[in-house]
Amino acid sequence: MDGFQLPIPGLCRVGGGSMSQTASDANGYLRGSKLKDTQANRALFPKSTSQRIFEGPALTENAHFADKKSLLFNGEVRSVLKQLIGAGMQVDCIVTSPPFYGQRDYEVADQIGLEDHPSKFIDALVEVFYLCGQLLRETGSMWVNLGDTYWSGKGAHKSNEIKQGARRFGIRPQDRTGDGVWARPKQQLLIPHRFAIAMQEAGWIVRNDNVWVKPNPIPDQVRDRCSMSHEYVFHFTKARWYYFDKSKVARSAATGSKLPPLDSWTVPPARGNGRHKAAFSEELVRIPILSTCHKKGIVLDPFAGTGTSLVFARRMGLRSIGIDIKREYCDMALAQLQEVGD
DSSP states (O other), X not given: OTTOOOOOTTTSOTTSXXXXXXXXHHHHHHHXXXXXXXHHHHTXXXXXXXXHHHTOHHHHTTOSEEOSSEEEEESOHHHHHXXXXXXXXXXXXXXXXXXXXXXXXXXXXXXXXOOSSHHHHHHHHHHHHHHHHHHEEEEEEXXXXXXXXXXXXXXXXXXXXXXXXXXXXXXXXXXXXXXSSSSSTTOBOOHHHHHHHHHHHTTOEEEXXXXXXXXXXXXXXXXXXXXXXXXXXXXXXXXXXXXXXXXXXXXXXXTSOEEOOOSEEEOOOOOOBTTBTTOOOHHHHHHHHHHHOOTTOEEEETTOTTTHHHHHHHHTTOEXXXXXXXXXXXXXXXXXXXXXOO
């Protein structure tokens, strides 16, 4: 996508502070540890955003909800991200599941996911995550859950299939005639793959294309292909060296050593959350948040929905920021945050 290139680490740092300043801060921690002074080890001691910024009036006055641990915004995602950037916010871990292409109509203006061609959908996501990149600390990570879809080209939905009845809402983008290339009947659009490549071209580093395997998916009523039972959770970073603590999510080897988690996660899907038909599964955010957000860090979910990432972060004692365009979902997220308490 032209015009949305991620700043090159070290040449155009996002959010202020030079690379040498960051190294100097980390060196203070390294001198008190047994670790060697290397770039990889410096990344294990990231800076943190002050509580003064987190609770400052520039953010709290425009928030749907604000306290010392959580900020929740109801608004168009790009607009709110620009507000956060302007306030000097930096986050350490971004975990999110944006709307999937042509799967839901959230009945609000400026929503993402109903573009007339999948390439425009991918452009919109890359634009959103460019802004996220300006908020993400150099040592941070971003995790994006994304699923695929097929082009139909059949017009309005007519079958009695439960899964499709829940998703369809008149004429979806993929129900139209299409362009005969990407958009042609029965074509799997490969949106997660195209998105990941577009993100690489925008300057992001793809560390993993983790596969979320659903052990009990809602079956596709199809006759001529396999039923879909997986989605992707991409792990992106801005720089070669970044914060990652595998000890909190490690597997134990037979020798007793600790191994990193596998890149395939078998997690039952959430079956909706009240009036939200595509709720994020809390188990999906466990590895991203525990491994890439330090104890003084901040978790951001720019497509927060009912607040799964925020709720998990709050339970872990972490600060978090959520954004959603639909007020009803913000109210649902707020109710869950209040259940967790301080």
